[in-house]
Structure formats: structure tokens, C-alpha cells
Amino acid sequence: MKLVREPLVHFLLLGAGLFVVAGLMSTGSGADPGKIVVTTGQIEYLAAGYERAHQRPPSSDELDALIRDWIREEAYYREALALGLDRDDAIIRQRLRQKMEFISDDVAAAAEPTDDDLQRYLDAHADAFRLERRFTFRQVYLNPERHRDALARDATALLAELRKSGVTADVTGLGDAFLLEHEFDALSGSEVAKLFGEQFAAALATLDTGRWEGPVESGYGVHLVLVRERTDGRIPALGEVRDTVRREWANVRRIESNEAFAQQILRRYAVTIERPSEAAPSVAMSGDAPR
Amino acid sequence: MRPAVMLVTLVLGGALALPADAADSAPTDLGTLDKDAVARVVKTPGYSPYAGRKFPTRPFFGDTHLHTALSLDARAFGNTLGPEEAYRFARGEEVVSATGQPAKLSRPLDFLVVADHSEALGTMVEVARGNPAVMNDPNCKRWHDMMKEGGETGVRAAIEIIQSLGQGKLPKALMDAKLGRSIWQSYTAIGEKYNEPGRFTAFLGYEWTSNNKGNNLHRVVIFRDDKRKTDQIMPFSSLDSENPADLWKFLQGYEEKTRGSVMAIAHNGNLSNGRMFALVDFFANPLTRQYAETRAKWEPLYEVTQIKGDGEAHKFLSPNDEFAGYEIWDKANLDMSELKKPDMLQYEYARQGLKIGLKLEKELGTNPYKFGMIGSTDSHTSLSTAEEDNFFGKHSGVEPSATRAAHPAAKFGDAVIMGWEMAASGYAAVWATENTRESLWDAMKRKETYATTGPRMVVRFFGGWDFDAKDAETRSLAVAGYTKGVPMGGDLKQAPAGKAPTFLVAALKDPIGANLDRVQVVKGWMDAKGDLQEKAYDVAWSGDRKAGADGKVPAVGNTVDVAAATWTNTIGAPELITVWKDPDFDAALKAFYYVRVIEIPTPRWTAYDAVRFGTKMPPEVSMVTQERAYTSPIWYTPGT
Numbered sequence: 001m002k003l004v005r006e007p008l009v010h011f012l013l014l015g016a017g018l019f020v021v022a023g024l025m026s027t028g029s030g031a032d033p034g035k036i037v038v039t040t041g042q043i044e045y046l047a048a049g050y051e052r053a054h055q056r057p058p059s060s061d062e063l064d065a066l067i068r069d070w071i072r073e074e075a076y077y078r079e080a081l082a083l084g085l086d087r088d089d090a091i092i093r094q095r096l097r098q099k100m101e102f103i104s105d106d107v108a109a110a111a112e113p114t115d116d117d118l119q120r121y122l123d124a125h126a127d128a129f130r131l132e133r134r135f136t137f138r139q140v141y142l143n144p145e146r147h148r149d150a151l152a153r154d155a156t157a158l159l160a161e162l163r164k165s166g167v168t169a170d171v172t173g174l175g176d177a178f179l180l181e182h183e184f185d186a187l188s189g190s191e192v193a194k195l196f197g198e199q200f201a202a203a204l205a206t207l208d209t210g211r212w213e214g215p216v217e218s219g220y221g222v223h224l225v226l227v228r229e230r231t232d233g234r235i236p237a238l239g240e241v242r243d244t245v246r247r248e249w250a251n252v253r254r255i256e257s258n259e260a261f262a263q264q265i266l267r268r269y270a271v272t273i274e275r276p277s278e279a280a281p282s283v284a285m286s287g288d289a290p291r
Numbered sequence: 292m293r294p295a296v297m298l299v300t301l302v303l304g305g306a307l308a309l310p311a312d313a314a315d316s317a318p319t320d321l322g323t324l325d326k327d328a329v330a331r332v333v334k335t336p337g338y339s340p341y342a343g344r345k346f347p348t349r350p351f352f353g354d355t356h357l358h359t360a361l362s363l364d365a366r367a368f369g370n371t372l373g374p375e376e377a378y379r380f381a382r383g384e385e386v387v388s389a390t391g392q393p394a395k396l397s398r399p400l401d402f403l404v405v406a407d408h409s410e411a412l413g414t415m416v417e418v419a420r421g422n423p424a425v426m427n428d429p430n431c432k433r434w435h436d437m438m439k440e441g442g443e444t445g446v447r448a449a450i451e452i453i454q455s456l457g458q459g460k461l462p463k464a465l466m467d468a469k470l471g472r473s474i475w476q477s478y479t480a481i482g483e484k485y486n487e488p489g490r491f492t493a494f495l496g497y498e499w500t501s502n503n504k505g506n507n508l509h510r511v512v513i514f515r516d517d518k519r520k521t522d523q524i525m526p527f528s529s530l531d532s533e534n535p536a537d538l539w540k541f542l543q544g545y546e547e548k549t550r551g552s553v554m555a556i557a558h559n560g561n562l563s564n565g566r567m568f569a570l571v572d573f574f575a576n577p578l579t580r581q582y583a584e585t586r587a588k589w590e591p592l593y594e595v596t597q598i599k600g601d602g603e604a605h606k607f608l609s610p611n612d613e614f615a616g617y618e619i620w621d622k623a624n625l626d627m628s629e630l631k632k633p634d635m636l637q638y639e640y641a642r643q644g645l646k647i648g649l650k651l652e653k654e655l656g657t658n659p660y661k662f663g664m665i666g667s668t669d670s671h672t673s674l675s676t677a678e679e680d681n682f683f684g685k686h687s688g689v690e691p692s693a694t695r696a697a698h699p700a701a702k703f704g705d706a707v708i709m710g711w712e713m714a715a716s717g718y719a720a721v722w723a724t725e726n727t728r729e730s731l732w733d734a735m736k737r738k739e740t741y742a743t744t745g746p747r748m749v750v751r752f753f754g755g756w757d758f759d760a761k762d763a764e765t766r767s768l769a770v771a772g773y774t775k776g777v778p779m780g781g782d783l784k785q786a787p788a789g790k791a792p793t794f795l796v797a798a799l800k801d802p803i804g805a806n807l808d809r810v811q812v813v814k815g816w817m818d819a820k821g822d823l824q825e826k827a828y829d830v831a832w833s834g835d836r837k838a839g840a841d842g843k844v845p846a847v848g849n850t851v852d853v854a855a856a857t858w859t860n861t862i863g864a865p866e867l868i869t870v871w872k873d874p875d876f877d878a879a880l881k882a883f884y885y886v887r888v889i890e891i892p893t894p895r896w897t898a899y900d901a902v903r904f905g906t907k908m909p910p911e912v913s914m915v916t917q918e919r920a921y922t923s924p925i926w927y928t929p930g931t
Contacts, residue, residue, distance in 0.1 A: 054531070055524070055544030094366045105373075105477070145833065145864045172766045177868055179749045179799040181348050182766060190383075194398050195349065197802040219802035220865045247484050251375060 036074050108257035113249050119238050121249045126235045132188040135204050136229040140175035144221040155215040159224050162212040346773045347722040352747050353402030354675040355719050356511050356667035361407040365671035368686040372673035374405045378485035381675050389687040401726050402492035406511045409497045409526030479518045488727040497526045501533040505626035507562035515552035515732035523549050534573040539589045558594035561602050562625040565635030568644030583659035595641045595742045596666040596717035598685045604642045612827045618714035622706045646815040646823040649881045663738025663780045663923030666717025677745035682715040682896040693904035696897050711912045715896040716744040738780025741922040746801040752779040752886045754925035758793035763868045780923040791876035797868040798888040806863025808847040808889045816882035830871040833864035849892045853914045856894040856902040863891035883924040890918045
């Protein structure tokens with residue numbers, strides 16, 4: 001893994017530390033550069049951080065150690081900035097970009113949709129919120145490894161017997177042992193597909209209800225199936241799916257708003273790309289991000 | 292031993308067990324069960340054998356260990372997808388990966404733990420929330436209004452805030468550090484948004500990344516609780532301490548403070564250079580009883596397989612196990628700062644860890660390494676992929692490309708790990724009664740789980756004293772299993788005189804995957820001299836193969852066409868079920884048993900890469916795999 005080789009990974013923890021410091025920068029910066037003031041607020045912050053991690057406040061010795069450490073960190077931090085050590089450091093660049101994105105996300109999250117917004121979104125994406133078709137069914141399994149060439153014949157014979165005995169027949173002794181259930185109650189189409197595969201789920205949608213049908217193939221082998229009830233899917237009212245619609249609406253907003261944020265920032269720069277000689281000449285761009 | 296397929300005969304034609312003669316033959320072989328015992332797992336043994344069941348009827352599949360762009364290392368490799376995309380992908384939606392490639396799972400997962408590396412963030416955006424403590428400041432108030440207006444105006448507000456931050460002119464009201472909203476809280480909020488009980492579970496969790504001297508002692512921390520509880524703490528990070536015992540203290544503190552529930556899951560013992568299942572603690576002191584109890588309490592599971600190598604069994608430790616040594620990473624520790632020495636291996640692999648646990652239990656009175664098994668990806672791409680034909684790699688730098696396999700992924704001195712050595716693995720399977728945080732977490736706590744290297748096979752494993760061949764024929768295997776025994780993760784005690792433990796073992800293939808080659812029971816025990824022993828038994832297999840004199844069943848064959856990256860299910864079995872009795876049981880000796888299920892050979896992800904990118908792989912690249920599942924053990928303890 002590159003992950004374990006890159007020297008910068010060794011600075012990951014350091015990076016996390018810087019991040020905390022960066023969050024506190026406001027307390028340290030802006031004052032006399034030759035002076036470090038540990039404010040009451042800063043001390044409270046250090047104590048609170050310790051308490052969150054250890055579930056108890058620091059002892060006075062521990063707090064002194066935290067303060068001493070913070071002073072050293074602050075001094076190193078300022079010296080490092082003065083030396084320009086933050087420049088061209090991949091981790092720091094990534095971290096700063098990430099912070100900008102957090103801010104951007106937060107801007108997006110500030111917007112609250114109205115019911116009208118949500119209803120319009122639901123109307124425009126009705127299929128995405130469609131309540132799924134559900135199946136109540138029984139199935140008897142035939143294992144192809146056991147029946148080999150007789151599989152089709154055995155399935156036909158078993159189907160005939162099942163039809164003769166009717167829909168309430170006890171089938172627990174029939175067919176082959178099978179690790180999944182033999183009866184399913186109002187299982188959604190996607191869950192059917194998860195358990196039996198898409199092919200089986202698709203077949204279930206086409207079978208006559210109220211009688212034994214099959215053989216139906218799945219990834220396991222073949223099944224004889226009695227669909228007792230099939231509830232068709234439908235488009236829900238907003239009240240039934242409000243949280244989901246809100247989540248989806250907010251996600252679209254988030255993506256749009258983040259893009260707008262990026263464009264807003266990029267608009268402040270004239271970008272020149274100096275490609276290595278070759279065919280493409282150097283181009284100057286403005287505003288939009290190179291894709 | 293006869294193959295399991297012989298145990299079951301199809302009832303057909305005139306012999307059909309239909310209502311008229313059901314009294315004799317039908318319902319579920321319940322006649323062989325004790326009625327009171329049945330009542331424990333089935334409320335009303337009425338007409339429908341399915342009504343009122345209290346036990347899990349299907350496993351749920353998920354990933355307990357996924358990183359997104361919120362993890363700085365993931366970010367550093369170019370991952371730009373956050374937790375929202377991670378949840379969407381796991382729920383089965385198509386997303387565009389960080390390298391611009393559309394990605395979608397073959398089918399949705401049931402649950403996900405986004406486990407980003409723990410770290411705190413204080414941003415100043417309480418403003419947006421209109422926190423009353425800051426609204427007295429005119430600037431804050433103005434920014435708040437601008438943000439509320441949204442759009443360009445909102446963006447301008449954010450930029451103004453950033454500028455004042457950069458110039459040290461931030462309003463004093465915002466400088467109070469306690470206002471800093473933590474990344475943790477926005478992160479747990481996203482988890483809440485995507486958690487849909489009954490359909491998809493989004494656990495709240497994170498990863499504690501202790502990496503002392505480059506030795507991996509990482510733990511994923513998983514909460515049973517919702518945001519109201521998890522937001523009362525900040526994640527305990529390895530900056531706070533690299534000592535697992537301190538993490539356990541923190542977990543204890545969390546539970547006491549919130550009355551919530553939390554567990555930790557360790558992984559990659561193979562990169563710990565002998566520290567994962569050691570005989571000593573973090574400071575190299577001998578383990579104590581208290582250490583053993585604490586570890587066993589907080590760490591009920593171990594992540595046995597993932598992209599950075601499979602950790603079930605190593606050939607060096609298990610020379611007689613021809614299936615040991617799957618997808619092994621044994622060159623060095625995590626950052627490759629120290630090369631592997633053979634004597635480290637015994638403290639790194641799950642099977643040996645379970646064995647050492649027996650020995651420590653004798654010395655300390657408690658087994659610190661009494662863990663169940665799960666698999667997960669530890670992917671850093673926000674994409675939880677573990678399937679060979681849909682593998683998006685360890686991090687965004689090794690997403691599908693023509694060069695990823697043959698390119699060195701890590702190098703330190705003489706040690707090199709090539710891209711092709713990544714394992715497309717694994718997932719966690721959990722026998723829960725429903726798909727909710729509570730039900731899944733509880734099942735994980737009781738170790739009713741198994742690991743897979745990617746496929747979603749269904750695996751049942753019950754231990755008891757009275758299973759017989761008929762239990763493998765029942766159509767309600769779980770009723771027999773729960774009634775007459777304990778499921779995976781359980782304990783067998785008080786051996787009845789003259790009896791050996793019996794096991795009901797069953798596996799069903801992935802509905803869209805490969806057939807099964809065989810099912811094995813792996814036994815580990817401590818002999819009378821105190822030496823640790825192990826043996827893998829073939830207990831069920833496909834076809835007409837006969838076990839050799841050594842008890843081993845010959846190889847299943849191979850249908851893989853490497854050049855085309857295809858295979859066929861013309862060999863192997865879709866389902867294998869049997870009852871197995873330990874032929875070498877000694878009631879005086881501590882032991883554990885777990886099941887390993889082996890699929891028929893299929894193309895490895897490297898074979899799909901070669902076909903899809905039209906590249907030729909170097910000769911040393913393995914192109915064929917036999918995927919597998921490992922269940923949590925069932926332990927036998929004498930004299931209890």
C-alpha cells in the first residue's frame with residue numbers, strides 16, 4: 001500500500017493535531033507575534049477536550065501539562081508558519097481544502113425546505129420514492145445437484161402434487177432442505193432479489209397468484225412457488241416519505257450549493273495552465289475550474 | 292464420512308407428505324425434539340411452523356469498516372466522496388467514484404459502519420444554526436441572515452467568515468471554543484439521516500488508529516445508540532492514547548455516562564508484528580485476569596478478513612491445512628518499518644489467537660481472545676466493494692486502472708507490496724432478527740456472526756450433544772438448531788457422560804455466486820500437556836468425491852477460464868448440510884470449533900482487470916481464488 005510507505009502518512013496524526021490547533025487559531029493569532037497568551041477560554045477548551053476523551057476532568061497536574069504542551073505547540077506552530085513549512089505540504093493542503101468543504105457543506109445545510117419544495121421534488125422524482133411491490137409467497141426448493149438429469153421431471157411431478165393438494169397444503173416435508181425460509185410475508189421486491197437473485201424476483205412479479213406455479217429458477221436451483229398475495233407498488237403521499245424526500249432534496253441542494261461555492265471561489269482567480277510543450281498550447285482560463 | 296447430499300432424499304410422487312398423512316411424516320421432524328425445548332424458540336407450535344419464531348431466519352450482510360474523504364489518509368489519496376456517497380453506494384445506488392468511474396454494487400448491503408479515523412474539528416458555523424450565544428454580535432447576526440438567504444449570499448457570508456478568521460478579526464463571540472461544532476456531530480447527523488430501520492442500518496462509529504511503532508492495533512468502535520447518546524462524547528483517538536486498555540476505559544466511561552452500548556473490533560493482526568494476540572499487554576507486561584476480562588468484554592468480534600490481507604490461518608502455523616494461507620500479507624508491520632519474523636506470526640492470526648486464548652484462560656481464569664468473526668473492507672474509497680468482479684481497491688489511488696495490479700503499492704527496503712496483492716475482501720454476516728441497529732448490534736455482541744471474503748453465502752452452525760442425521764434433513768433446520776443446541780458464538784458446557792459434541796452445519800451458496808466446494812469444521816484445543824493443537828475436518832462436500840486415508844477430500848476441480856475471466860457452476864454444490872460429531876473428543880480438554888466454507892475456484896479480481904483493461908499480468912500474480920466464509924466459534928469448556 002502506498003498508504004504505509006508515504007512519509008506523509010507519518011504526519012497524519014500530526015495533521016489531525018494541526019487541525020485542532022487551526023480551529024483554535026483565533027485565540028492565538030492577531031495578537032503580538034512575540035507573545036503567547038493562554039486565555040481562560042483556551043484553558044477551558046483544553047480541559048473540555050480532555051474531559052470528552054477521558055470522561056473526567058484533568059487533574060491540576062494534567063491540566064498544567066496540557067497547557068505546557070499547548071504553549072510549545074503554539075510556538076512551534078508560529079515558527080513553522082514563519083518558515084513557510086505549511087506551503088507545499090500535501091497533508092496541510094488537503095486538510096485546508098477539506099475544511100473549506102466542511103464550510104461549504106454547512107452553508108448548504110443551512111437551507112430548510114418548505115412543504116412546497118418537498119412536494120415539488122417528490123412530484124418530479126416520483127419513481128425514486130415509489131413504494132415497492134411486495135410479495136407474500138411460499139416456495140419449495142429442488143436442489144439440482146441431487147436431481148441431476150431428473151430435475152425437470154421431478155419438478156413437474158411435484159408441481160402436479162402440490163396443485164392437487166391445494167394452497168394450504170403443509171409443504172414443510174416437501175422438496176429438498178433449504179436454508180432460507182419456505183414462507184415469506186409481504187417481502188419487498190428488492191429483498192426478494194437480495195435473497196433469491198434478480199431472476200427469481202422478476203419471475204415472482206409475473207406468476208399467477210393463488211396457485212402453485214413453476215418451476216422458477218434461482219441461483220440455487222429451481223423452486224415451486226405459490227404467490228398468495230402481491231401488493232403493487234404506488235407513489236406515496238408526501239406525509240409517508242417526508243424524511244426520505246427531505247434527505248434527497250437536501251442532497252441535491254448540497255451538491256449544487258457546493259458547486260456554486262467552488263465556482264464562486266474560482267471566479268476570484270485567473271487561471272493559467274502551462275502544459276508541457278507537446279501539442280496543446282498554454283491556455284489561460286478564468287473562473288470555471290478545469291475539469 | 293459420506294457427503295451430506297446423501298443424507299437427504301426427496302419426497303416425491305406417491306410418497307408426498309400431504310395433509311392426509313401429515314401426522315406421521317411431516318412437520319419439521321419436530322417429533323425428534325423435546326416439546327418444552329421447542330417452546331423456548333417457537334411461541335406457539337400451532338399449525339404454521341413459521342409463526343411466532345423468535346430466532347433469526349436470515350443473515351444480514353454489511354461492512355463494519357469503511358472510510359470516506361473525512362479520513363485524512365483517504366483524502367490524501369484523492370478520495371473526494373464523503374459519508375453521504377458512502378451510504379448511497381452501500382444502499383445500492385450508483386455513484387461516481389473519486390476517479391470519475393461510475394460504481395454500483397451487484398445488490399445493496401443491509402448495513403454499514405462508516406468508520407473514519409477519529410479526530411475533532413471546530414468550525415465556526417454555529418452562526419448558520421443561529422446559536423443564541425452568538426446572535427448578540429451584529430456581525431454574526433448579519434452572517435446568519437445571509438446564510439439563511441442562501442445561494443450566492445450564503446456563500447458570501449461563508450467567505451467573509453473565513454476571511455475574518457484568517458485575519459484574526461473573528462467576532463469574540465465566535466472565539467469561544469466550546470461553540471466549535473464538531474465534525475463528529477455533523478458526521479453522526481449524516482448517519483442518522485441514512486439509517487432506515489428495517490431496510491438499511493447506518494451504525495454510528497469510528498476508527499481508533501493506534502499505530503505504535505508502526506504496529507497495527509487499530510480498532511473500529513461501533514455504537515448501538517443514536518446521535519442523542521453518541522454526541523455526548525468525542526471519539527477517543529490514538530492522540531489521546533495508543534494503549535487499547537485506555538480505549539476500553541473510554542468505552543466503559545461512555546456506557547456509564549450515556550447508558551448506551553458500544554463495542555470495539557480489532558483488525559489486521561497480520562500487520563501488528565506479533566502484538567494482536569500477544570501474551571503481554573501494551574507495555575509488555577504479562578496479561579492479568581483483569582486485562583483478559585476487559586478485553587473479552589469490549590471486543591467480542593475480530594475482523595478476520597479485509598483488503599490488507601486475510602487473517603484466518605497462516606501456513607507457517609497450520610502446515611497441515613491445505614486451505615491455510617489465503618490472501619496473506621506477511622512481509623512487515625503496517626508502515627513496513629519492521630520486517631516480519633516467523634516467531635511473530637503466532638500472535639497475529641485468528642485461529643492461533645483462539646488457541647492462545649484457551650491457554651490464557653487456564654492461566655488467568657478468563658479467555659481474553661474469545662472472539663467471533665466478521666469480515667469487512669477497510670476500503671478508503673467510500674465504496675464498500677468486496678466482489679472480485681467489482682473491486683474498487685484499497686484507496687482512490689488504486690481504483691480500477693490498467694496499471695494498478697502490477698504497480699508497487701508499498702515499498703520499504705527490500706519489502707514490496709504489489710497492487711495485485713490487495714484482497715477483494717470482505718463482508719460481515721450477522722444473524723439478527725431484524726435489520727436495525729439494536730438487533731444487529733446485539734447479534735454481534737453475542738457473536739452470532741461470520742466473515743465472508745465477499746460472497747454472500749448463508750452459513751448456519753449449531754453445536755449440541757444430541758444432533759443426529761435427521762436434523763440435517765429437516766426443512767426447519769434452525770428450529771432443530773436452536774432447540775437442541777447453541778448457534779455460532781455460543782458455549783458448550785457440562786458434557787453428558789460418554790457423549791461427544793455434535794454439530795449441525797449448513798451452507799447455501801451466494802444466489803448470484805459460485806457453488807460450494809466443501810464445508811469444514813476447524814477444531815482447536817489444548818491437550819493434556821498444555822500444548823495447543825488444531826485440525827481441519829472436511830465434513831460436507833459436493834459430488835461423489837471420497838475422502839482419502841488422511842480424511843481429506845480431493846480438490847473439487849477448476850472451471851475458471853482465466854483468459855476470459857469466467858467460470859461455470861458445473862462443479863460444486865449449491866447447498867451442503869450435514870451433522871458432524873467430533874471423532875476425537877476428550878471431555879477433559881478445552882476446545883473450540885468453527886466452520887470454514889470454501890467455494891469452487893473463481894476468477895480473482897486480477898483476472899477481471901486483465902480482461903477489462905486488456906493487460907497482461909506478471910506471472911507471479913494469482914488469477915484464481917477460492918472464496919470462503921469463517922463462522923464464529925463454538926467453545927467447549929470442561930467442568931463448567
